[in-house]
Amino acid sequence: MAEDNARYEKGWETIKRIYGDVGEEVLESVRSVSPDLARYTIEFPFGDVYARPGLDLKSREIATIAALTTLGNSPRELRAHIHGALNVGCTREEVVEVIIQMAVYAGFPAAINGIAAAKDVFAQLDEK
Amino acid sequence: MAEDNARYEKGWETIKRIYGDVGEEVLESVRSVSPDLARYTIEFPFGDVYARPGLDLKSREIATIAALTTLGNSPRELRAHIHGALNVGCTREEVVEVIIQMAVYAGFPAAINGIAAAKDVFAQLDEK
Amino acid sequence: MAEDNARYEKGWETIKRIYGDVGEEVLESVRSVSPDLARYTIEFPFGDVYARPGLDLKSREIATIAALTTLGNSPRELRAHIHGALNVGCTREEVVEVIIQMAVYAGFPAAINGIAAAKDVFAQLDEK
Amino acid sequence: MAEDNARYEKGWETIKRIYGDVGEEVLESVRSVSPDLARYTIEFPFGDVYARPGLDLKSREIATIAALTTLGNSPRELRAHIHGALNVGCTREEVVEVIIQMAVYAGFPAAINGIAAAKDVFAQLDEK
Amino acid sequence: MAEDNARYEKGWETIKRIYGDVGEEVLESVRSVSPDLARYTIEFPFGDVYARPGLDLKSREIATIAALTTLGNSPRELRAHIHGALNVGCTREEVVEVIIQMAVYAGFPAAINGIAAAKDVFAQLDEK
Amino acid sequence: MAEDNARYEKGWETIKRIYGDVGEEVLESVRSVSPDLARYTIEFPFGDVYARPGLDLKSREIATIAALTTLGNSPRELRAHIHGALNVGCTREEVVEVIIQMAVYAGFPAAINGIAAAKDVFAQLDEK
Numbered sequence: 001m002a003e004d005n006a007r008y009e010k011g012w013e014t015i016k017r018i019y020g021d022v023g024e025e026v027l028e029s030v031r032s033v034s035p036d037l038a039r040y041t042i043e044f045p046f047g048d049v050y051a052r053p054g055l056d057l058k059s060r061e062i063a064t065i066a067a068l069t070t071l072g073n074s075p076r077e078l079r080a081h082i083h084g085a086l087n088v089g090c091t092r093e094e095v096v097e098v099i100i101q102m103a104v105y106a107g108f109p110a111a112i113n114g115i116a117a118a119k120d121v122f123a124q125l126d127e128k
Numbered sequence: 129m130a131e132d133n134a135r136y137e138k139g140w141e142t143i144k145r146i147y148g149d150v151g152e153e154v155l156e157s158v159r160s161v162s163p164d165l166a167r168y169t170i171e172f173p174f175g176d177v178y179a180r181p182g183l184d185l186k187s188r189e190i191a192t193i194a195a196l197t198t199l200g201n202s203p204r205e206l207r208a209h210i211h212g213a214l215n216v217g218c219t220r221e222e223v224v225e226v227i228i229q230m231a232v233y234a235g236f237p238a239a240i241n242g243i244a245a246a247k248d249v250f251a252q253l254d255e256k
Numbered sequence: 257m258a259e260d261n262a263r264y265e266k267g268w269e270t271i272k273r274i275y276g277d278v279g280e281e282v283l284e285s286v287r288s289v290s291p292d293l294a295r296y297t298i299e300f301p302f303g304d305v306y307a308r309p310g311l312d313l314k315s316r317e318i319a320t321i322a323a324l325t326t327l328g329n330s331p332r333e334l335r336a337h338i339h340g341a342l343n344v345g346c347t348r349e350e351v352v353e354v355i356i357q358m359a360v361y362a363g364f365p366a367a368i369n370g371i372a373a374a375k376d377v378f379a380q381l382d383e384k
Numbered sequence: 385m386a387e388d389n390a391r392y393e394k395g396w397e398t399i400k401r402i403y404g405d406v407g408e409e410v411l412e413s414v415r416s417v418s419p420d421l422a423r424y425t426i427e428f429p430f431g432d433v434y435a436r437p438g439l440d441l442k443s444r445e446i447a448t449i450a451a452l453t454t455l456g457n458s459p460r461e462l463r464a465h466i467h468g469a470l471n472v473g474c475t476r477e478e479v480v481e482v483i484i485q486m487a488v489y490a491g492f493p494a495a496i497n498g499i500a501a502a503k504d505v506f507a508q509l510d511e512k
Numbered sequence: 513m514a515e516d517n518a519r520y521e522k523g524w525e526t527i528k529r530i531y532g533d534v535g536e537e538v539l540e541s542v543r544s545v546s547p548d549l550a551r552y553t554i555e556f557p558f559g560d561v562y563a564r565p566g567l568d569l570k571s572r573e574i575a576t577i578a579a580l581t582t583l584g585n586s587p588r589e590l591r592a593h594i595h596g597a598l599n600v601g602c603t604r605e606e607v608v609e610v611i612i613q614m615a616v617y618a619g620f621p622a623a624i625n626g627i628a629a630a631k632d633v634f635a636q637l638d639e640k
Numbered sequence: 641m642a643e644d645n646a647r648y649e650k651g652w653e654t655i656k657r658i659y660g661d662v663g664e665e666v667l668e669s670v671r672s673v674s675p676d677l678a679r680y681t682i683e684f685p686f687g688d689v690y691a692r693p694g695l696d697l698k699s700r701e702i703a704t705i706a707a708l709t710t711l712g713n714s715p716r717e718l719r720a721h722i723h724g725a726l727n728v729g730c731t732r733e734e735v736v737e738v739i740i741q742m743a744v745y746a747g748f749p750a751a752i753n754g755i756a757a758a759k760d761v762f763a764q765l766d767e768k
Binding site: 300301305306308310311315316318319320321322323324325326327347349350352353354356357358359360361362 | 684685689690692694695699700702703704705706707708709710711731733734736737738740741742743744745746
Binding site: 036040044048049052 | 644676688
């Protein structure tokens with residue numbers, strides 16, 4: 001229990017550090033149906049993986065934006081990670097570069113959808 | 129013509145800088161059936177995209193390793209990009225971290241396949 | 257003709273048995289553009305495959321929820337099959353377990369999207 | 385520069401020839417965030433690939449409708465290409481046939497989503 | 513029974529017409545484990561879909577090569593369909609054009625893998 | 641630490657119970673490059689997910705065979721799970737039925753590849 005709490009705490013800390021409140025929104029919706037999947041999402045990706053020392057958070061967000069643009073299955077999660085990437089030191093230009101590069105590997109439609117996600121995030125930030 | 133030669137030259141230079149001879153092997157096989165696809169592969173991904181100034185090559189290779197691990201459709205190209213990542217400044221540990229992280233987004237089988245590609249590349253380098 | 261009618265009848269019966277009216281809604285929309293694709297959807301998946309004796313309908317719905325959560329390309333069809341799974345004897349808990357398990361194979365975003373589909377179905381049923 | 389302008393001009397011409405105004409809408413949204421990705425979309429797919437002599441535009445649109453129905457990641461782009469297919473000589477029946485055939489390779493949900501895209505395009509054209 | 517035999521016969525005829533002996537090899541291996549899946553493969557894709565009048569076989573093979581290059585999950589089936597495409601009137605150049613075009617939608621690695629399949633088929637034909 | 645050991649022990653027990661020695665082989669190869677990914681594979685999928693009480697192991701293996709047949713990215717892992725399914729009470733017929741059903745959702749090539757994996761496993765078992 002103690003140890004699982006440690007993974008959970010570490011994961012939650014990482015999420016807040018990277019995403020601020022955006023991460024909480026995604027998780028809240030999961031939690032109402034499956035509190036365990038919400039807990040796993042905190043413990044494994046963020047408590048175990050993102051918290052590992054071998055790669056800086058900026059590079060981790062670059063990898064995730066590449067993966068989510070390629071998969072194309074979760075625009076909401078992609079937007080959350082674009083927020084996260086900017087929070088941990090990526091510039092908007094770098095985010096856009098990663099997405100453009102995905103045209104090469106996942107095709108132009110995937111990249112164009114990724115740019116639409118970036119557009120939404122940038123617009124939301126500019127409104128504030 | 130002059131301009132297309134410029135994109136081709138720039139692309140070819142980028143490929144040699146990142147992959148050394150490994151890139152040539154992949155392209156040679158394409159060229160025998162479709163010289164035009166080989167040329168496009170030099171011009172668009174490497175002459176246009178990788179040569180752009182907004183993102184360093186190390187981050188580009190991290191994004192590509194994430195994408196290719198996620199897609200899982202081209203172990204040979206993944207191995208070439210792992211070589212490339214090491215050539216432009218990634219450590220082995222960083223490559224492995226990117227692949228582990230893909231367990232979160234593309235699932236464990238994709239990550240396990242990615243590790244197998246890394247294993248092959250590391251073994252090949254250790255032999256030399 | 258006689259035989260094709262038999263496959264159609266058997267398929268239609270299976271659909272009504274599993275999905276009630278939800279199946280009809282999905283098919284109606286297809287039928288207006290391509291009556292043949294609507295007919296094939298009744299004949300092959302439901303007249304041929306689901307009607308086969310070697311696997312019970314509950315297990316078939318578990319397999320389909322796993323597949324649709326993995327593919328992530330059709331939330332509407334996933335919702336129809338969650339309805340179907342509950343109709344043929346799955347508990348809500350079992351549906352949620354299948355979806356959670358997909359985090360392992362198709363990644364967390366796919367599983368989180370699957371949970372969102374389950375949430376919609378459960379809410380719709382609770383309203384009644 | 386001269387040559388890149390040539391690819392851009394040729395691509396733009398091809399887009400207007402195939403899609404009329406629909407292509408412009410897709411690109412406009414990309415351009416506001418990444419003018420370079422918009423430019424690449426004109427230059428590589430349309431200036432380089434679609435403009436090649438070895439395959440007629442009707443066959444190219446059939447291939448693209450097959451690919452986009454299979455990928456399922458971009459209904460908007462699929463709709464644009466259905467418009468394009470009709471503009472370069474496909475009948476509605478041929479478009480529907482390509483999509484039905486994708487049930488075999490990409491599964492029934494992918495084909496059913498493709499038919500929904502065709503339905504939207506046909507309805508839009510019938511309104512005019 | 514009579515009708516199912518009709519679909520089977522029609523499917524088998526279509527397969528032989530398109531693929532010659534190559535189709536038989538793919539099916540033989542399936543048949544040893546699941547004679548029913550082998551039968552469905554003859555009845556639905558070839559007895560129902562490919563035999564439909566609304567699209568010529570050459571266009572059908574173009575659509576399938578596009579889909580299989582995009583999916584990337586079955587090089588053997590892609591090679592069989594490249595054989596089939598050549599048998600029903602596609603030129604080698606047209607096959608290559610379809611595959612190159614997939615770089616736009618499914619990414620360069622998918623297209624490069626498709627070209628490798630075409631290379632194998634062309635080499636096999638040249639040996640004869 | 642204590643708790644992580646508990647997850648690891650539980651996961652390892654589940655793996656041995658389901659797969660016997662086959663699971664170990666897959667993991668050994670991962671472990672040589674990334675002991676941490678091997679450990680995560682034991683802890684999260686098997687220590688956390690498969691060990692959960694809400695779904696029996698037979699249904700879990702049905703879901704996984706459906707997912708892996710759909711993904712098509714890991715024939716080795718699919719074969720391991722077919723072994724596992726048989727060990728926890730699935731009949732060969734049930735395994736084959738799940739795979740046939742995937743023709744509906746993931747397409748015929750995915751199902752045909754899944755049958756090839758089943759063929760390999762059945763042959764290996766018959767040899768003993």
